[in-house]
Amino acid sequence: MKLLVVTDPMCSWCWGMSAEVDRTANELNASVELDFLLGGINTHATQPIGDFGRRHLMKIWHEVHATTGQQFGFKLPDSFVYNSTLPCLAVQVVREHLGKPPFGYLHRLQQLFFVEGRNINDAELVAEVAEDFGVPRDTVRRESSSERIRQLVGFEFSTSRGYGTNALPSVLWERDGERGLLAGGYLDSATLIDLAQRKNDSLRQVEID
DSSP: OEEEEEEOTTOHHHHHHHHHHHHHHHHHTTSSEEEEEEOOSSTTOOSOOOHHHHHHHHHHHHHHHHHHOOOOOOOOOTTOOOOOHHHHHHHHHHHHHHTSOOHHHHHHHHHHHHTTOOOTTOHHHHHHHHHTTTOOHHHHHHHHTSHHHHHHHHHHHHHHTOSSOOOSSEEEEEETTEEEEEEESOOOHHHHHHHHHHHHHHHHHHHHO
16 A cells, blocks of 8 residues: 655645654555655745735744644745745656655755745755755756646646545555545644554455455
8 A cells, every 4th residue: 555645845734744754654664655746835826925925824834833843933035926836846856866755855845945934936946955865956957847747747736636635734545546535634643654554454354355
């Protein structure tokens, strides 16, 4: 069985759950594969976020921090467009070049945004960070703007939330070409591990029967 975390570089609850996802991956190890799908945040936005939007985000971030204990810097970049398309394109490029889910790169982008207040809609910044994960920055610059990558990411946006919830993060299960919703919203690692193991056991039982 595979677990698919529906997440996004600019999703505050996803950042709040990132350490729990890492703990889950370490605990389940080889028994359940862990991957993610990109959900997309405000993907049609073109204007910088205003004062009301900034206050609203700060309120959410304080709630996430209080609930999860995850670190936040509680600051946003100046003249920032709250649209996650560009960093999602970069994540897809890094995924293809690494040949595996780039959780490390995704979580580093989230850290830059939520803790350090950096603008991860800066193409140069996301390309520079990719070099730390073994992907040349020129590759990220070039391929992020390709129509093929844009279509892949657009398809992921359109399909990732079509399993019974629009909440981010959410977790899907997948096995033998079948996929369904495991849970919607924030989960700690203990709950996620328990749900994953129960679902995996039930799928195995169906095979036996």
